[in-house]
Amino acid sequence: MTDPVILLLVLPLGGAAAALAAKLPGIDRRPALVRALTLVTPVVLLGGAVALGFGYAAASAGRVATYTLGGWPVPVGIGLKLDGLAWLSSVLVFGLSFLISLYAVAHREYGPEFYFFFMLLVAGMEGVVLTTDVFNMFVSFEIIAISAYVLIAYHREGTALVASFKYLVLSSVGIFFFLFGVFVIYRELGTLAFADITSLYAAIEDPVRLRTLRLALVALVVGIGVRTAFIPFHTWLPEAHAYAPHPISALLSGVLIKVSFFAMVRIITVFSPGMFAHLLLWIGAVTAIVAVVWALSQRDAKKLLAYHSISQMGYVLAALGAAGGATAAITVSGGPAGAAAAADAGGTLALSAAVYHALNHALFKSLLFLSVGTAVHLTGERNLYRMPRLGRRAPLLAVLFGVGALSIAGVPGFNGYASKVAISTALAGSPAYMLLNLTAIGTAASFIKLSRVFRPGARDSEGERAPAQARERILPPGATVGMSLIALLCVTVGLAPRTALGLLQGLLAPGSGLATMSPAFAPAKLLDTAILLALGFVVYRLTQTEIGGRIAHRIEEHAPGLRTVLLFFLVGVVGFALAATVA
Amino acid sequence: MSEYLIGLIFLVGLWGVLSKPNIIKKIVGLSIMNGAIVMFFVHHGARFGSTAPIREGAETGAAAAAVMVDPLPQALMLTAIVVGICIIALGLALAVLLYRRYGTLDIRSIEAEAWSTRD
16 A cells, blocks of 8 residues: 555646746746756656666566555545556656757756646546556546647647647547446446456446446547547548657657557456457457558658558557457456466467567657658658758767668668567467558568658758758757667567566566567568568559559548548447447 | 436437537537447436435434435436446637637538648
8 A cells, every 4th residue: 555656647747837836937947947957857757667677577467566645545536546457558658758858858848737738637547557447547537638639739730730630529429428438337336446346347247238338438438549549530540649749759759659659558357357359359350451551652751650650550459459358457456367268379479479569569659750850851741752851960860760670661770570479479370460461562662662751862962052951060968868778679679589478478468478479580580571671662663653653642632631530420320339249 | 217318318319429520510410429328327326316415303214215315326426427427528729729720610620631641
C-alpha cells in the first residue's frame, strides 16, 4: 500500500504546474525565469525515467507495486498498479517523452503553455497505464485527448485546426461509446474495478447477460480503437500526426498510440483473454497492407510517416491476434501466480513480439518524425519532391534519419528487423503473414522514396537562397543529444535482438518459461529480407514511372472527409458487435 | 422503458454529429451524447430510491439505503460532466478559430479548402 507509484502521476502534474507558473503576471515578463520553468519539463521526465529504472529489479521479479489514493480500499477508492506491462509502458512514456522534450526545448519556439499541455499529456498517459478501473481509464483518456487536441492545433495553422477538430469529433464519439460500455458494466456487475470484473465475468452463466457484457467490451474496445488507429478507426491519424508540431507528431506516433494499444490489451485481458483474437489478427494484417499503400502514395513527407504509423500498428495488432489467450499472462492480479495461466509458449512469444514491435516502433518512428520534422523546419517545405536535398548540408541529420529508415524497413542490425523476425516466428504458417510480407515490400519502397530528401545532392544553392536559415544551427545540441540517444537505442536493440526479447518476456510473463524466437541472423531469414528489400526497390522504381505516379496521385487524392470517417467508425462498431455476438 | 428513451437521445446526438455539416451543430450533437450517458448513469443510480444519500442521526444503513440513490454513479457523473464540458468548450474554441480562418462553419467547405491548399 505504500509503494510510491503515485509519484509517476505527481511528477508530470508538478511539471505542468511549473510550466503554468511561467504564465503568472510578473513572471511572464522575465524570459530567463520562463525559460527555467520550461526546462523543468525534461528534468521531471528524466527524474521519472530514473526512478523507474530503480524499480526494474522488482518489476522483473514479478512484484506488483500498488497504491490507493486517499487510503480508501480499492472498490471505493482509486487504485494504481505498476506491474510488468505498466512498468514497460511507463518507461516508454517517461524515457521517450524526455528525449522528445529535449528536442522541443532545444528549438525554443514553444511557450510555457506548450509544456503545460505536454506534461498533462504525459500525466494522462501514466493515468491510463497505472489505473485499475475502467472509469479512471476514461478520465485519463480524456486528459490525454484534451491535451492532444490543443497541442495538435498549437501553431493555429488552418490544416492543423481542421485536423484537430476532426480528431476531436471522432475520438469524442469513440469515448462516449467507451463510457456507455462503462455504464453497461456497472449496471450488470455493480463494479468498475478490473479485478472484480474479471472474477464476476468468469462466474456468469446466463447467455443473455454474457452477450450484454460482451457488447460492453465491444464499446470499450471501439473507444480505445479510435485512439489506437487501426482500420476502420484510423482515419483521423494521418492529418493529426502530420500537421501537429514536430515534437508532438513524434510523441503522438511514438508514445500515445502505444499507450492506447497497451490499454486495449489490458481491457481485453480483463474480460476474457483471447477474445477477438482472430478478428484482430486479420484487422492487423489488412491495416498493415492498406496503410502502406496509402503511405507509398503520399508526397507530403510527414503524412507518409503518419500512414506508416498505422501500418506498423497493423503488425503489432496481428501479433496480438496470434497471441490469443496467452494475454492471460498479463493478469489483473499480476505476478507469477497468473503467469501459470499462460501455458501456451507460442502465444507468449506472439504477445512479446507484439509488445516488442510496439516499443521498437516507438523508438524509430519518433526518430523519423524528429528528423523529417527538422528537414521540414529547415526547408519550409513538406512536399518531398520539392524539398531540396539535405545530405550535404546536414550529414548528421541524414545519418539519424537513415537509422530510423533502416529500422522501419527491417534491415538486419536495426531494431525493426529484430521485432519483425519475432513476429514472423509467432505468425509462422498463418495466411495473414503473406500480407505482412507485402507490407514489408511497401515499407522499403516508401522509405527509399522518402530518403531522397536526405541524399547528398548537387543543389546546395538552396542554402544561399535562404541566408537566415543557413546561419541557424541545423540541430541545436539538445536536439542532437535526444535524437542520437534514440538512434543508439535502435541500433543496440537491433544488434542484440534476443537479449532484448528475453528482457521483455521476463517482464510480461514472469515465471513462465521463455519461448525462444528463431535465431535472428539465420541465413534463410537474411535471404528473405534481402529479397523483400530488393522487391521494395522494384516497387519504388514502379511508383516513379508515369503510370505509377498517376495511380499514386489518385490514391493520395482519396482522403476521406469527416462524414465518411464517422461512417467508417460505425461500420467498425457493427463489425465488432457482430464478432462479439457470434463468438 | 426509460432506458430505451435515453438510448434514443444518445442516437439523436450521434445522428447530429454524423449528418449535420455545421460544426457548431456537430458539437451540440456531442453534447447531447454526453448528456444521454449522464442520464443513463443517474437513472440507474435511482433504482432503489431517490432521496439524497445522507444518513441522519444514528439509524443504520439498511432502512435508509432502501430509499437512497446509489451515490457512486452520481460521483462518477460529476467527473464525466466536467470532462464533457472541457471537450465541448475546446470544440467551440476550435470552431471559432476555424470560422476566423475559413469564413464558414460548413465542415465540407472547410475540409475542401484545407486539403486543397496543403502543399
